[in-house]
Amino acid sequence: MNDVKKRILNIAKALKITATVAKVFVIIMMVVTILQIVAVFSMDTPFFRTFYDGDLNDIESLLGHSEIFSSLYEDPEMGSANPVVRKTVELAITLLSLVVLLGYIRFFQKLISHILEKRQPFSLETAKRMGKGAYGLLLLIVLNPVLGILLFLLMRFFALIFEYGAYLQEKAEETSRIQEEVIVSLAEITESKSEQTGQHIKRVSEYSRIIARQLGLSDEAVETLRLASTMHDLGKLMIPSEILEKPGRLTDEEFAEIKKHPGFGEHLLHNVEGETMTLARQVALEHHERYDGKGYPNGESGEAISLEGRIVAVADVYDALTSRRSYKLAWDPKKAYDEIVRCSGTQFDPRVVQAFVDAYDEIDAARRQYADEEFNAKAA
Ligand SMILES: [Fe+2]
Ligand SMILES: [Fe+2]
Incomplete structure (x- = not known):
């Protein structure tokens, strides 16, 4: 029983490290996005213009280009929307997606900390919550279809691991309970004899x-x-x-x-x-x-x-x-x-x-x- 429990706790420890790495990555992405927003805004200020007199459309090539947002913000009749507005909206949505992602990582971290503290890994309830929560990750498709679907599948996969863990844990507990009952009975028989x-x-x-x-x-x-x-x-x-x-x-x-x-x-x-x-x-x-x-x-x-x-x-x-x-x-x-x-x-x-x-x-x-x-x- 202890073997199974130890293995489950080791998996939880590994997942905790993964979650921490993912969190650091997301935070770095958020900082980069915020810096980009600041950059976009500062480029449209008179102060910036004293240093830069080129076409503002060049900013697009400077900061990268997303086809989804180009199609959303480019009016076929009016030509390109203001690149600053377009870029800002795009970056704001990226930031929002990163906040959603960070929220999920926090949820995941809390879950694992709880498991490690209680030393009582996995419950069916947790697995169900994760399974349902995975659908929220589909929102990230707006940011990047591949990322959204990948994270959705990953979360569903973790939900399955948790469900299997809950099953293993239940079996292990049942075995140890039966073992303890047999032991107590044997001890009582010995005592009476x-x-x-x-x-x-x-x-x-x-x-x-x-x-x-x-x-x-x-x-x-x-x-x-x-x-x-x-x-x-x-x-x-x-x-x-x-x-x-x-x-x-x-x-x-x-x-x-x-x-x-x-x-x-x-x-x-x-x-x-x-x-x-x-x-x-x-x-x-x-x-x-x-x-x-x-x-x-x-x-x-x-x-x-x-x-x-x-x-x-x-x-x-x-x-x-x-x-x-x-x-x-x-x-x-x-x-x-x-x-x-x-x-x-x-x-x-x-x-x-x-x-x-x-x-x-x-x-x-x-x-x-x-x-x-x-x-x-x-x-x-
Ligand atoms: Fe003895
Ligand atoms: Fe004895």
Whole structure:
């Protein structure tokens, strides 16, 4: 989805540059036309005549000649109209056409700025408005038939691009909406199956979002991680309930079973395509890896673990520590914070821990906001 959106926004940027170039061109044309009008007038003044005593009809050859206007202003019986009047009318109409053109370019520029600001490119309504507006450009035929028809066709072409863009955008939004709904459902199923009822998934995804933003990831990347991280424990669906729901400590065999959940999660998602799902697969696989390579399931270390995997690892452990489990009480948030900092460079990536520390106020606020009801009841 982001790919399509990025492409559309790139087209909009290119069109914005084109519109700016066209605007500069039209403004230069307007200045030239105004100078020509001034020239025509000054040539008919006594002041000019002190310098120039030739035939005024020569002005026509000096300033150029338009056949349309010659036919409009030349009376077959009276001979040529006053060349100054003829030239002035011709130039005034040119100027008017340029004003119309400038108006259209402004309209176009506003449209594109709106698209780039809202990052919500193209709507059917815009496309329709452009399509209708194109007929106004036919007025330019008076100035130049080729230019008028060319600009009319160009505007109709842009209207079609916008219509197609609106279609693509709608499809992209629909796909991402469906994807998000599926993700939320999967996260809810995981939550109801695992012993981590309450808001573990919501909190881990919020903490991941905050840390990713602190690390300077792009808005799109942050949003993708927020969604993808909700599926980090998806593999727990494959772990027997007796183990997941067992009160008290697990035996070594049971813990070995639990340790399979990252691999199961990766497997469950391995056939699904799309940016969010691909990241979800990676995060599901890597969220129990450790920076020093002592984690599971693959014992990957350092940068061999994706940045997103390292982020979710910190988010997941911080939430596990500050939540109550069947075998332990919830830690005091300050103690959990110290533990995360203590494990910087061993269990966790120091860069990620630094971002966690820098954004801790926000993380703490999210912890309170999405606290389990049971926790709230205890706190009250
Ligand atoms: Fe996990
Ligand atoms: Fe988890």
